[in-house]
Amino acid sequence: MHLRPARPDDADLLVDLVALAVAWSGRDAADHAQVLGDDHLVRYVEGWPRTGDRGTVAVDDEGCPLGGAWLRLLPASRPGYSYVADDVPELTLAVLPHGRGRGVGTRLLDACLTGDLPAVSLSVEDGNDRARGMYLRRGFVVVGREGGSDVMLRTAPGGPATAGSTATW
Numbered sequence: 406m407h408l409r410p411a412r413p414d415d416a417d418l419l420v421d422l423v424a425l426a427v428a429w430s431g432r433d434a435a436d437h438a439q440v441l442g443d444d445h446l447v448r449y450v451e452g453w454p455r456t457g458d459r460g461t462v463a464v465d466d467e468g469c470p471l472g473g474a475w476l477r478l479l480p481a482s483r484p485g486y487s488y489v490a491d492d493v494p495e496l497t498l499a500v501l502p503h504g505r506g507r508g509v510g511t512r513l514l515d516a517c518l519t520g521d522l523p524a525v526s527l528s529v530e531d532g533n534d535r536a537r538g539m540y541l542r543r544g545f546v547v548v549g550r551e552g553g554s555d556v557m558l559r560t561a562p563g564g565p566a567t568a569g570s571t572a573t574w
């Protein structure tokens with residue numbers, strides 16, 4: 406397995422990964438068409454790539470995708486589920502079912518947290534303890550509540566005490 410930057414031609418993959426993130430429990434089914442047709446979910450992928458987007462894709466030895474993670478700035482006028490501030494990017498992360506449980510998700514998460522980001526937010530649904538555990542171990546803390554999910558925020562060491570003040574892109 407290795408990691409590579411997400412590319413413009415990964416747009417369809419990212420749509421599928423949003424569907425997997427929604428369907429993490431197996432309770433809520435979601436597919437490609439539903440993501441594209443859902444005004445909220447589509448915000449994470451529409452127009453990919455946009456200025457400020459940054460992402461990583463994990464691929465196997467044949468170059469087939471195993472999963473991906475990306476960050477997108479979503480404005481208050483069209484926020485994601487983990488909106489904190491206009492200058493705090495929201496994280497999306499999912500690993501294809503056959504790639505799970507061997508460190509791919511952790512490596513993708515770490516790839517998104519390297520660099521100069523003052524803060525990153527995400528949404529994790531109640532019961533998704535595998536994902537929640539990863540986030541807690543990487544320093545995310547719960548800062549809000551949206552439906553049946555927690556909004557989590559990670560402020561980088563040396564970053565702003567309060568998110569949403571000084572991020573630059």
Ligand SMILES: CC(C)(COP(=O)(O)OP(=O)(O)OC[C@H]1O[C@@H](n2cnc3c(N)ncnc32)[C@H](O)[C@@H]1OP(=O)(O)O)[C@@H](O)C(=O)NCCC(=O)NCCS
Nearest residue numbers: 425426429498499500505506507508509510511529535536
């Ligand atoms: C959550 C997800 C991204 C994790 O990816 P992954 O590649 O399976 O995760 P990893 O192998 O890196 O393991 C992450 C943690 O889960 C634990 N884990 C792995 N497989 C597990 C299993 N079968 N049961 C319980 N815990 C497990 C690991 O021990 C690890 O914990 P650690 O940090 O204490 O070592 C992946 O399961 C996934 O895509 N789930 C569906 C989509 C989703 O939930 N996305 C996140 C939305 S917020």
